[in-house]
Amino acid sequence: MRILVSAAAAILAAVLPLSSPAQEYPTRSVKIIVTLAPGGTADILARLLAEKLSSAWGQPVVVENRPGASGMIGAEAVAKAEPDGYTLLMGYNAEIAINPSIFRSMSYDPRKAFTPVTIVGTTPMLLVIHPSIPAKSLQELIDLARSGRAKLSYGSAGNGSTPHLGAEMLKNGARIDLTHVPFKSAALAIPQVIGNHVSMVFSGMPLAMPHVRAGSLRAIAVSSTTRSTAAPDVPTMAESGFPDFDITNWFGIFVPAGTPAPIVDKLYADIARSVKAEDMVARLRREGGDINPLPPKEFARFIEAEAIKYQKIVRESGITAD
Numbered sequence: 227m228r229i230l231v232s233a234a235a236a237i238l239a240a241v242l243p244l245s246s247p248a249q250e251y252p253t254r255s256v257k258i259i260v261t262l263a264p265g266g267t268a269d270i271l272a273r274l275l276a277e278k279l280s281s282a283w284g285q286p287v288v289v290e291n292r293p294g295a296s297g298m299i300g301a302e303a304v305a306k307a308e309p310d311g312y313t314l315l316m317g318y319n320a321e322i323a324i325n326p327s328i329f330r331s332m333s334y335d336p337r338k339a340f341t342p343v344t345i346v347g348t349t350p351m352l353l354v355i356h357p358s359i360p361a362k363s364l365q366e367l368i369d370l371a372r373s374g375r376a377k378l379s380y381g382s383a384g385n386g387s388t389p390h391l392g393a394e395m396l397k398n399g400a401r402i403d404l405t406h407v408p409f410k411s412a413a414l415a416i417p418q419v420i421g422n423h424v425s426m427v428f429s430g431m432p433l434a435m436p437h438v439r440a441g442s443l444r445a446i447a448v449s450s451t452t453r454s455t456a457a458p459d460v461p462t463m464a465e466s467g468f469p470d471f472d473i474t475n476w477f478g479i480f481v482p483a484g485t486p487a488p489i490v491d492k493l494y495a496d497i498a499r500s501v502k503a504e505d506m507v508a509r510l511r512r513e514g515g516d517i518n519p520l521p522p523k524e525f526a527r528f529i530e531a532e533a534i535k536y537q538k539i540v541r542e543s544g545i546t547a548d
Contacts, residue, residue, distance in 0.1 A: 251311055251489050255286040258479075260316045261300035262383060263293040266413035267430035267515075268477050271346050272316040274509065275479075278500035289316075293410040296386040296547075297321030298332065305339035309484035311493065315340065318477045320387045323532040327540040328386040329547045340480040342525040343493050346501055348476045349515035350450035351392055351428040352435070352457065354443040356419055359426075364447045364466035367426075371402035379405040381415030381427040385547050389415070391536070392428035392449055392473050394543045399468055419443060430475050431456055431514030448514075449473045456514030473539075476532075478525060494522055 258276055262268045269291060276287040292300035301321040307313035322336045353364070359376070361367035371378050382390035389412050397404045407424050409415045413433055418424040420442045428449060435456055437443040445460045451472050453462055463471035479497055481490060498519035500506065507517055520528060539545075 251492060252283055252285045254312065255288060256283075256312050256314065258287060258289050258314045258316050259300045259304050260289060260291045261293060261297035261318070261321055262291070263411035263413050264291050265433070266383075266411045267347075267349055267432045267475065268316050268318055269413070270432055271477050271510075274506055275316075275346055275497065275500055278503060278506065279496060282496055282500065294384075296325055296329075296384045298325065298329075298334075301336070301339075302333050304480065304482060305334040307482050309482040309486075311481060311485055311489040313482065314343075314493075315480040316346070316477060317480050318388075318475060319532065319536070320383070322478075322480070323529055324386050324388070324391070324536045324540070326533065327537040328545060336529075339483055341483055341485055341490055342522055342529060343479040343481060343490055344497050344519045344522065344525055345476055345478045345517075345528070346497065346519070347510050347515050347517050348474050349430050349432060349510070349513070350448050350454055350474050351388060352431050352438070352448055352454075352460070352514070353392070353396075353426060353428050353446045353463070354416075354419060354434050354438060355426040355446055356422045357441065357444045358422060359444070361446070362444075364461075364463070367446060368400045368402055371400070371404065376425075377405070378403075378425040379407050381407050381409055381412070381418055381424040383412045383415070384408045384410060386545070387412070388473050388475050389428040391539055391543065391545065392471075393426075394545055395468070395471060395473075395539065396463075398543050399471075416443075428473075432510065435513050454514040456512060490522055494519070 258272050260268050260272045272289045276289050280287040297320045304313055304315035361370050370376055380393040412429045415427045419427050438445045447463045447466050448454050448460050501517050501519050
């Protein structure tokens, strides 16, 4: 009799589907760590995504901002987290693709510490200045800097951030003098430009466009190779005399290395579905961004290409961590 029972149990085990981590995940609150301060593009995207995922999963999805050290404070926290899918990183260019070319020593290796899940959104940067600055174009801004009539400064999201790289490319390419004023994020730099304490900043378009529309900032150029549908009258940096200028901010979800593949796949499927929602697409495109949720392996290849591109920019611009 025992043999028959054991045999029946073995047959049932073979035919009944076993529960997997992905089938059960998530069973509790999920945290998204953002490496930049509240109010910026990464924060906006993370909170929109958190709302979508929370609704889909029936579990709380909490956004936690940990800015500082060119994104490395937040990234390190995720790198050290349990690889169980409950701590996610909203990473962007700096801490993933740029920092390894700038910092001699990092507490984590982006290529080994994380598993890429997908891109949440991309957005070009907008070079914006205070309206009192007598320049309506990039060439006029360059002429003003060269004339010595004004001491110009630029804000950034810290050393190695895309606003920093963009301004240094402008500074070196135009052979002008600009004073760097680093902040923990471009979101913190924007009020300083509006208050005329800092002359300009390269900012993500979702952050800058409301102030451009309100007239508190003047848009000078777009950092991508094509004009933005959100600001069609603003020329690109390439059109303005910098043909090789192409920096687009991208924001993606990462998990600690070692996270089970079924959870990574579920995250990708649920995030891709969430960011393709009409309201999220419309919100980002209205501010000049775009959505193209690459699968994990494609995202990994994209990051490798980005790292090579930024390594070249850093070398040619002479940017250092100091």
